[in-house]
Amino acid sequence: xxxxxxxxxxxxxxxxxxxxxxxxxxxxxxxxxxxxxxxxxxxxxxxxxxxxxxxxxxxxxxxxxxxxxxxxxxxxxxxxxxxxxxxxxxxxxxxxxxxxxxxxxxxxxxxxxxxxxxxxxxxxxxxxxxxxxxxxxxxxxxxxxxxxxxxxxxxxxxxxxxxxxxxxxxxxxxxxxxxxxxxxxxxxxxxxxxxxxxxxxxxxxxxxxxxxxxxxxxxxxxxxxxxxxxxxxxxxxxxxxxxxxxxxxxxxxxxxxxxxxxxxxxxxxxxxxxxxxxxxxxxxxxxxxxxxxxxxxxxxxxxxx
Amino acid sequence: xxxxxxxxxxxxxxxxxxxxxxxxxxxxxxxxxxxxxxxxxxxxxxxxxxxxxxxxxxxxxxxxxxxxxxxxxxxxxxxxxxxxxxxxxxx
Amino acid sequence: xxxxxxxxxxxxxxxxxxxxxxxxxxxxxxxxxxxxxxxxxxxxxxxxxxxxxxxxxxxxxxxxxxxxxxxxxxxxxxxxxxxxxxxxxxxxxxxxxxxxxxxxxxxxxxxxxxxxxxxxxxxxxxxxxxxxxxxxxxxxxxxxxxxxxxxxxxxxxxxxxxxxxxxxxxxxxxxxxxxxxxxxxxxxxxxxxxxxxxxxxxxxxxxxxxxxxxxxxxxxxxxxxxxxxxxxxxxxxxxxxxxxxxxxxxxxxxxxxxxxxxxxxxxxxxxxxxxxxxxxxxxxxxxxxxxxxxxxxxxxxxxxxxxxxxxxxxxxxxxxxxxxxxxxxxxxxxxxxxxxxxxxxxxxxxxxxxxxxxxxxxxxxxxxxxxxxxxxxxxxxxxxxxxxxxxxxxxxxxxxxxx
Ligand code: SF4
Numbered sequence: 020x021x022x023x024x025x026x027x028x029x030x031x032x033x034x035x036x037x038x039x040x041x042x043x044x045x046x047x048x049x050x051x052x053x054x055x056x057x058x059x060x061x062x063x064x065x066x067x068x069x070x071x072x073x074x075x076x077x078x079x080x081x082x083x084x085x086x087x088x089x090x091x092x093x094x095x096x097x098x099x100x101x102x103x104x105x106x107x108x109x110x111x112x113x114x115x116x117x118x119x120x121x122x123x124x125x126x127x128x129x130x131x132x133x134x135x136x137x138x139x140x141x142x143x144x145x146x147x148x149x150x151x152x153x154x155x156x157x158x159x160x161x162x163x164x165x166x167x168x169x170x171x172x173x174x175x176x177x178x179x180x181x182x183x184x185x186x187x188x189x190x191x192x193x194x195x196x197x198x199x200x201x202x203x204x205x206x207x208x209x210x211x212x213x214x215x216x217x218x219x220x221x222x223x224x225x226x227x228x229x230x231x232x233x234x235x236x237x238x239x240x241x242x243x244x245x246x247x248x249x250x251x252x253x254x255x256x257x258x259x260x261x262x263x264x265x266x267x268x269x270x271x272x273x274x275x276x277x278x279x280x281x282x283x284x285x286x287x288x289x290x291x292x293x294x295x296x297x298x299x300x301x302x303x304x305x306x307x308x309x310x311x312x313x314x315x316x317x318x319x320x321x322x323x324x
Numbered sequence: 325x326x327x328x329x330x331x332x333x334x335x336x337x338x339x340x341x342x343x344x345x346x347x348x349x350x351x352x353x354x355x356x357x358x359x360x361x362x363x364x365x366x367x368x369x370x371x372x373x374x375x376x377x378x379x380x381x382x383x384x385x386x387x388x389x390x391x392x393x394x395x396x397x398x399x400x401x402x403x404x405x406x407x408x409x410x411x412x413x414x415x
Numbered sequence: 416x417x418x419x420x421x422x423x424x425x426x427x428x429x430x431x432x433x434x435x436x437x438x439x440x441x442x443x444x445x446x447x448x449x450x451x452x453x454x455x456x457x458x459x460x461x462x463x464x465x466x467x468x469x470x471x472x473x474x475x476x477x478x479x480x481x482x483x484x485x486x487x488x489x490x491x492x493x494x495x496x497x498x499x500x501x502x503x504x505x506x507x508x509x510x511x512x513x514x515x516x517x518x519x520x521x522x523x524x525x526x527x528x529x530x531x532x533x534x535x536x537x538x539x540x541x542x543x544x545x546x547x548x549x550x551x552x553x554x555x556x557x558x559x560x561x562x563x564x565x566x567x568x569x570x571x572x573x574x575x576x577x578x579x580x581x582x583x584x585x586x587x588x589x590x591x592x593x594x595x596x597x598x599x600x601x602x603x604x605x606x607x608x609x610x611x612x613x614x615x616x617x618x619x620x621x622x623x624x625x626x627x628x629x630x631x632x633x634x635x636x637x638x639x640x641x642x643x644x645x646x647x648x649x650x651x652x653x654x655x656x657x658x659x660x661x662x663x664x665x666x667x668x669x670x671x672x673x674x675x676x677x678x679x680x681x682x683x684x685x686x687x688x689x690x691x692x693x694x695x696x697x698x699x700x701x702x703x704x705x706x707x708x709x710x711x712x713x714x715x716x717x718x719x720x721x722x723x724x725x726x727x728x729x730x731x732x733x734x735x736x737x738x739x740x741x742x743x744x745x746x747x748x749x750x751x752x753x754x755x756x757x758x759x760x761x762x763x764x765x766x767x768x769x770x771x772x773x774x775x776x777x778x779x780x781x782x783x784x785x786x787x788x789x790x791x792x793x794x795x796x797x798x799x800x801x802x803x804x805x806x807x808x809x810x811x812x813x814x815x816x817x818x
Pocket of ligand 1: 361363366387392393
């Protein structure tokens with residue numbers, strides 16, 4: 020098992036004729052994902068790596084005879100909200116938003132509508148998610164052969180605010196004999212569709228998952244929210260965290276943002292030091308090095324190295 | 325079998341060298357096609373009477389996609405990887 | 416992007432929130448004229464994008480236009496926390512009956528805007544929240560429904576405020592909430608919001624911050640305020656390095672590079688990426704005793720020329736002895752292209768790549784080809800079997816050997 024994706028999972032790509040989207044489609048198909056259609060307004064009738072292109076999401080649903088499970092949205096920031104609303108209103112349940120630099124107000128509106136319609140958003144500013152050897156939804160891990168090198172099936176759930184670090188961490192786990200149940204690039208913005216705490220119940224309910232690894236950064240309150248969730252829900256899943264950007268706590272770096280838009284420190288609670296304290300307070304060890312993650316996980320789940 | 329190119333154009337950058345057979349270099353239609361396929365603008369069809377020109381400052385940008393090899397007759401275009409002495413060619 | 420107080424006041428004013436009749440001046444003479452027009456005691460406030468004006472002597476009271484001019488001259492010359500003032504604001508000294516606090520900010524956890532109101536204004540809201548929690552009202556707004564006045568009323572009523580105070584403050588908070596959303600602010604704050612002796616409310620100070628991502632669609636407002644596109648309002652002046660990297664990035668659409676060196680002054684140049692990888696690697700260098708000369712982010716598969724340009728800028732920085740070229744596993748950016756770029760940078764600056772590149776650790780796309788290039792120039796290639804931490808450690812060790 021896994022979370023969110025499965026063998027039968029079908030999805031579309033909105034903005035499929037864009038340069039990045041063409042690559043992403045190829046990668047997903049090569050990995051064995053079921054990309055059943057694409058949407059670019061005005062480009063109906065074309066094909067991208069054999070995937071038929073339509074003008075609207077509804078047309079895809081009509082053509083295949085069902086509403087696909089998901090959509091990867093990769094359209095420019097000014098058009099993203101409209102594309103996501105279209106997907107939600109067409110009945111799509113899982114939406115991965117790849118686009119960067121979307122204003123917060125738009126993201127918040129999309130997330131609220133998704134909540135009303137029972138849909139889930141991953142991202143924005145993310146690389147999507149992958150269930151090793153089953154389905155890859157988005158650019159996560161890159162070309163199929165590279166993804167196969169880094170990701171292997173197993174018992175660890177991975178959630179990361181950085182797309183690239185999702186792969187680095189999974190590859191480190193794989194090398195240590197720890198495969199992944201599902202790895203999710205949750206996005207680097209200040210407001211995202213699914214936070215750690217919001218994905219935890221899914222991992223909690225997944226029999227295959229035995230432990231969680233998260234990659235975190237300064238900025239925002241997502242880690243505090245996770246710490247609270249863990250305390251309130253007596254989670255069965257041990258969690259190991261890695262915190263990057265500790266250097267941002269130093270005095271000279273005040274008011275600066277590095278890496279992702281969401282790393283901006285807007286209050287005392289957003290600093291790396293504060294977050295580490297909160298996570299550790301909830302029994303979540305925060306390691307200093309990526310290569311310490313596998314041992315920390317093994318210790319938690321009682322596997323001897 | 326392809327004869328070694330003679331009298332063609334040959335240019336080298338730091339990492340990449342390109343050799344083009346003279347017959348190809350003078351073929352305006354083919355020059356245009358090469359200019360179109362190369363994603364990093366290594367070929368230009370703005371020589372005399374639309375003849376091929378290799379854009380020297382772009383040589384090191386070659387992404388080894390081999391689209392130029394597919395667009396030209398076998399052996400007419402050769403990509404040289406100067407860092408290990410190997411070559412990319414058709415035929 | 417942060418706004419000056421005089422701009423913030425204009426923003427609340429155009430949203431229908433009453434303000435005092437203030438004047439923005441860039442000379443002492445202009446301050447005298449505004450003070451004369453106001454015709455009574457005035458406050459002169461430095462217009463800087465930093466806190467702590469009061470303590471630093473950037474806020475002064477004057478009873479006459481002459482005194483106002485004197486204070487304005489002094490304040491115009493006074494840098495606060497290294498920021499030169501843009502001008503001064505001359506404001507009538509209001510007869511305040513009570514001060515309140517009103518703001519609307521994003522709550523990233525709930526993913527909705529949150530209104531905050533307190534009847535203890537003029538001081539830091541976090542302090543009030545800690546010492547008098549019952550004097551702070553909070554309430555979230557829907558992102559999809561229009562802001563209705565009752566939302567604001569509920570928040571204010573939570574602090575115990577009632578009577579005409581409540582009915583007069585309600586539309587102000589509601590308008591602030593609408594403006595926060597309409598203008599894509601990440602912070603819209605009025606502190607203090609004052610009730611005058613006649614019972615009316617005015618905003619005495621305002622603090623607005625707009626989300627950078629929204630600037631393109633807020634062009635009209637920015638134009639109206641006379642803010643130019645190049646006025647980016649970084650918390651500090653960009654350095655030559657930062658400016659040059661920006662120019663290299665803008666010159667070529669392939670890939671994205673960023674460089675910062677504010678707050679860094681070491682001898683190890685970092686040519687690193689991408690977002691999360693750069694944060695991780697900078698920590699790893701510092702934690703192992705290394706002194707980064709800068710911070711960079713490489714992403715989106717840059718051209719050889721762009722990678723070369725970035726590496727050259729890093730190498731040209733004062734005090735840089737070696738560079739460390741490191742990234743987390745790449746799937747889009749190509750290892751061989753970055754390798755060509757950094758080697759070219761060394762060669763063009765007449766430096767031996769084997770000596771100059773302390774470590775090259777980029778696993779992923781086209782790594783076999785990258786390794787061949789590096790081998791040709793005597794640079795050791797580290798693949799994914801060398802952790803990010805160990806790669807950073809090797810770079811630090813190499814630079815320490817050399818000194
Ligand atoms: S291999 Fe590709 S990039 Fe290189 S010259 Fe040929 S077409 Fe251009």
